Amino acid sequence: MAEMVEIRWHGRGGQGTVTAAKVLADACLSGGRNVQAFPEYGPERAGAPLRAYNRISEKTLRMHCPVLNPGVVCVVDATLLDAINVAEGATDNAVFIVNTSKDPKDVREKLKAKASQRVFTIDATKIAIDTIGRPMPNAPMLGAVNKATSIVPMDVLLADVKGSFGKKFAQKIIDGNLDAVKRGYGEVKEG
Secondary structure, three states: OOOEEEEEEEEEOOOOHHHHHHHHHHHHHHOOOEEEEEEEEOOOOOOOEEEEEEEEEOOOOOOOOOOOOOOEEEEOOHHHHOOOOOOOOOOOOOEEEEEOOOOHHHHHHHHOOOOOOEEEEEOHHHHHHHHHOOOOOHHHHHHHHHHHHOOOOHHHHHHHHHHHHHOOOOHHHHHHHHHHHHHHHHHOEEO
16 A cells, blocks of 8 residues: 555435545554545535545544545546546546446546556446445445455455444345445456
C-alpha cells in the first residue's frame, strides 16, 4: 500500500455511500492503519448527489480537508458519470470502480481515463437486489473496492461489515450483506 491512500466516493443519498466509506475506514483501522472517513453533503435528501472521503495511512493523519487528488474513485451511481466529472483531480495512476452493468472499456472511454489509470466495473445494484432484496449497492462496492485495491485483508473487511450491520439489522440482512461483499469481490471486472 502507498504511504497514504485517498479515496473519493460519489453516490446519491440513500445508496449507503457514506456507510461504505465508514465501514471501509473501520476495517482499515482494525487492520492497524490510521484512517479518516467523512461525508460532504449537498441538500440532504434521498437521491441528492453526495461525496464521501477516506484517507488511509500507516502514519498519523494531520490533514482535515476534502480529497482533491484521489488515488481511488468509487462511483456508486453511474448516472453521476453524466452529471459531474468524477475523474477531476484523480492521480495519474488512479483506480476507478464504477457500479454499472457496462463493460469496463466503455466506462474507460466515458471517463477519458489515462492508460496508466485502472478502471473496474461491478453491477453492485444487481448483486444487492439478489442478496438483500434492495437496490443498496454499498456492500458489493466494498468488495469490489477491496479487490481492486487490496487495501485490507478480506476477513477483516467481512468482520467489520458484520460488526457494523450487526448493530441494526436482522441476521438475514447481515448474511445478505456479507454475501454481497463477497460477490462484489468476485464479480468485479477490469478493463
